[in-house]
Amino acid sequence: MNPAELTSPSASTLDFATGDMVPFGRAVTRRLSEMGRAFANAEAVASLLGQGQDPVIYRSFAHGAPEQAGHLAHLTTIVLPGVVGDEYYMTRGHYHLKDSAEVYLGMAGTGLMVMQARDGRFQVEELVKNKTVYVPPGWAHRTVNTGSQELIFLAVYFSDAGHDYRSIEEHGFAARVLARSNGPEVVPVPEEGASCTAT
Numbered sequence: 001m002n003p004a005e006l007t008s009p010s011a012s013t014l015d016f017a018t019g020d021m022v023p024f025g026r027a028v029t030r031r032l033s034e035m036g037r038a039f040a041n042a043e044a045v046a047s048l049l050g051q052g053q054d055p056v057i058y059r060s061f062a063h064g065a066p067e068q069a070g071h072l073a074h075l076t077t078i079v080l081p082g083v084v085g086d087e088y089y090m091t092r093g094h095y096h097l098k099d100s101a102e103v104y105l106g107m108a109g110t111g112l113m114v115m116q117a118r119d120g121r122f123q124v125e126e127l128v129k130n131k132t133v134y135v136p137p138g139w140a141h142r143t144v145n146t147g148s149q150e151l152i153f154l155a156v157y158f159s160d161a162g163h164d165y166r167s168i169e170e171h172g173f174a175a176r177v178l179a180r181s182n183g184p185e186v187v188p189v190p191e192e193g194a195s196c197t198a199t
Ligand code: M6P
Pocket: 060, 075, 076, 077, 091, 092, 093, 094, 102, 141, 142, 154, 155, 157, 163
């Protein structure tokens, strides 16, 4: 039986100002200690954790569609404002295990999406309220909050896409977004993303 045929339609209400989804199927709170090696400044990470600080980096509310072919996962994500060292709070970033696209809709706040292909090419797009960003199949994606308010967005992707965090842990991203006194600066890191391969 095709599970898509068995699931009843459903609806949720989104609060664009808070990112709340009502009802939601699954809520996640991602703290600094769960971010792997996402932040480049390991000393800053260790220092914060060593002081007993484990700040929330982002939260999300997922609709909870089955993780099966044919379904569309969709969730709101709220990236808090802040920095670790000179790097803005952001998502871990991932490729999809099964190459497939994703669509983002900015709901509130100011941010950048860093996207990269496995050959090291990267592209950065602004993510703000009412703006959509299309992530084509094969492109890793990370969302960075460059503002002083929460960055809130909706993401829609194939439920069976899967998250490949390992490639990012091993090779990093080809660009980082750093907080400078005059605003965000996108800094290419050629030696990181350039040699990424599929896992
Ligand atoms: C978006 C989607 C999710 C992802 C979340 C946080 O909402 O892309 O699939 O889990 O951002 O990103 P990450 O898991 O890379 O930290």
